[in-house]
Amino acid sequence: MPVNxxxxxxxxxxxxxxFSLSLEHFKGxxxxxxFWTFCSVNCLEVLAELKKLEDEFSKKxxxxxxxxxAKFFHEQDFNNVKEACHRLNINHPVIVDEDMQISKKFAxxxxxxFVIIDCEGxxxxxxxxxxxxDFLKEQISSLIINKNLPQVQLSNWGTIDDxxxxxxxxxxxxxxxxxxxxxxxxxxxxxxxxxxxxxxxFVTSFGEGILSSPLGCCIWKEELIVCDSGHHRVIAFDLxxxxxxxxxxxxxxxxxxxxxxxxEYDAKLAPLNCPADVCVWGNHLAIxxxxxxxxxxxxxxxxxxxxxAGSGREDLLDGPASFAALAEPSGVSAVSDTVLAxxxxxxxxIRLIIKNWNETGKTMIVSLVGxxxxxxxxxxxxxxxxxxxxxxxxxxxxTSQNLYILDSYNNAMRIYSVGKDYLGTVPLSERLNEPxxxxxxxxxxxxxxxxxxxxxIIHENDISQKEDIDSSNVTLVKQIFExxxxxxxxxxxxxxxxxxx
Numbered sequence: 001m002p003v004n005x006x007x008x009x010x011x012x013x014x015x016x017x018x019f020s021l022s023l024e025h026f027k028g029x030x031x032x033x034x035f036w037t038f039c040s041v042n043c044l045e046v047l048a049e050l051k052k053l054e055d056e057f058s059k060k061x062x063x064x065x066x067x068x069x070a071k072f073f074h075e076q077d078f079n080n081v082k083e084a085c086h087r088l089n090i091n092h093p094v095i096v097d098e099d100m101q102i103s104k105k106f107a108x109x110x111x112x113x114f115v116i117i118d119c120e121g122x123x124x125x126x127x128x129x130x131x132x133x134d135f136l137k138e139q140i141s142s143l144i145i146n147k148n149l150p151q152v153q154l155s156n157w158g159t160i161d162d163x164x165x166x167x168x169x170x171x172x173x174x175x176x177x178x179x180x181x182x183x184x185x186x187x188x189x190x191x192x193x194x195x196x197x198x199x200x201x202f203v204t205s206f207g208e209g210i211l212s213s214p215l216g217c218c219i220w221k222e223e224l225i226v227c228d229s230g231h232h233r234v235i236a237f238d239l240x241x242x243x244x245x246x247x248x249x250x251x252x253x254x255x256x257x258x259x260x261x262x263x264e265y266d267a268k269l270a271p272l273n274c275p276a277d278v279c280v281w282g283n284h285l286a287i288x289x290x291x292x293x294x295x296x297x298x299x300x301x302x303x304x305x306x307x308x309a310g311s312g313r314e315d316l317l318d319g320p321a322s323f324a325a326l327a328e329p330s331g332v333s334a335v336s337d338t339v340l341a342x343x344x345x346x347x348x349x350i351r352l353i354i355k356n357w358n359e360t361g362k363t364m365i366v367s368l369v370g371x372x373x374x375x376x377x378x379x380x381x382x383x384x385x386x387x388x389x390x391x392x393x394x395x396x397x398x399t400s401q402n403l404y405i406l407d408s409y410n411n412a413m414r415i416y417s418v419g420k421d422y423l424g425t426v427p428l429s430e431r432l433n434e435p436x437x438x439x440x441x442x443x444x445x446x447x448x449x450x451x452x453x454x455x456x457i458i459h460e461n462d463i464s465q466k467e468d469i470d471s472s473n474v475t476l477v478k479q480i481f482e483x484x485x486x487x488x489x490x491x492x493x494x495x496x497x498x499x500x501x
Contacts, residue, residue: 089189170436186215203242214228264302350391435450445458
């Protein structure tokens with residue numbers, strides 16, 4: 001027997017609405033609730049399907065409301081949720097579900113979950129997981145058939161569509177071209193790559209119309225390798241060309257999937273699932289697939305992609321790499337030709353993939369920091385005792401033999417000493433705002449400070465007393481491209497090539 005949907009608490013805060021909303025207010029209209037959390041790749045993956053449903057049914061009376069839940073402390077902050085909604089181009093109303101009170105009333109245990117409420121305010125149906133567009137379309141259609149419902153205007157916040165602004169970068173890398181240093185930045189919100197010169201001035205942009213939510217990138221064999229996350233593939237761009245330049249699909253068939261243990265695919269048939277980062281690892285490329293909780297490698301001599309680590313199960317489980325459990329692996333960085341470091345964001349951990357473990361020929365996974373899916377915080381100490389909160393990127397320094405980590409939800413830069421098995425915090429002269437990318441280049445650490453829309457440089461030599469990583473001395477940060485919402489001012493709009501942006 002259908003039951004009435006429990007009402008929203010009137011004191012809870014809303015995003016994309018100037019006032020509190022209630023389910024009673026929308027009685028007579030079907031309502032689609034989206035229970036989600038912005039730390040989860042799976043929740044973000046359904047946003048495109050949700051937007052299709054909005055576009056198709058909002059004019060026919062459907063009301064779409066997001067219910068944001070918080071796994072991490074960082075997600076309990078209203079401003080952080082608001083920033084995430086804008087970063088993800090969400091323009092329907094979103095209620096911030098404090099302490100998951102609404103989710104408990106609806107008996108929600110997994111995310112994403114969709115709940116359909118009928119025109120009488122009763123729970124009509126619910127479904128959990130991805131790829132539910134067809135099911136939801138059918139259910140919603142059955143509720144509006146033979147009804148002539150008006151559209152409900154809920155928000156006056158529109159999509160941001162100024163391509164001359166630089167928003168929410170996720171990764172930056174550097175290289176030398178004709179003896180000059182250039183930076184290449186994944187300008188994720190604008191679905192493009194921005195090229196800067198050594199001083200941080202705008203040179204050109206490219207990749208528009210090709211990329212969707214570009215994330216991690218690296219330089220390899222005179223090409224810029226980019227994780228085209230939204231298209232589930234990896235793209236290789238020529239380093240030179242302004243703004244047009246050659247590109248090719250390196251790996252990925254454009255459809256997400258799951259690698260079986262030790263499986264291998266022709267590169268362009270590989271079922272990459274939300275590739276988040278890529279790095280050079282020996283003679284190959286290591287690619288983290290956050291959507292399938294796996295890490296794979298591109299083998300150039302065979303033009304193939306093979307499975308390295310992760311069964312697909314979301315958890316923290318060490319051991320033989322093929323059967324170990326990962327949880328949204330994000331940043332990857334090569335420590336040596338046989339050791340790969342990666343941040344496992346949902347378990348707030350730093351982990352290693354080690355080939356030829358103890359000369360046995362086996363590939364193993366070992367966790368350095370982190371204890372499980374719900375083990376997070378902010379503390380320094382030995383690896384077994386230290387805590388982080390949703391780290392998204394790491395960079396190995398061949399100079400200091402330290403691993404630098406962006407502890408994204410703690411807005412901190414951390415440093416792990418392999419020799420001491422110790423995780424410390426690098427005190428910085430400026431506060432970070434949900435940083436997501438770090439790269440080592442010629443003694444410098446390049447940081448993408450995502451929610452501040454800027455690129456930062458730290459000279460590793462300025463990190464004081466590297467032997468004593470408990471040092472409290474402040475490390476200076478140099479800003480090479482300003483935010484927030486840094487405007488490209490080097491060229492007047494009317495002089496820009498039409499193909500530039």
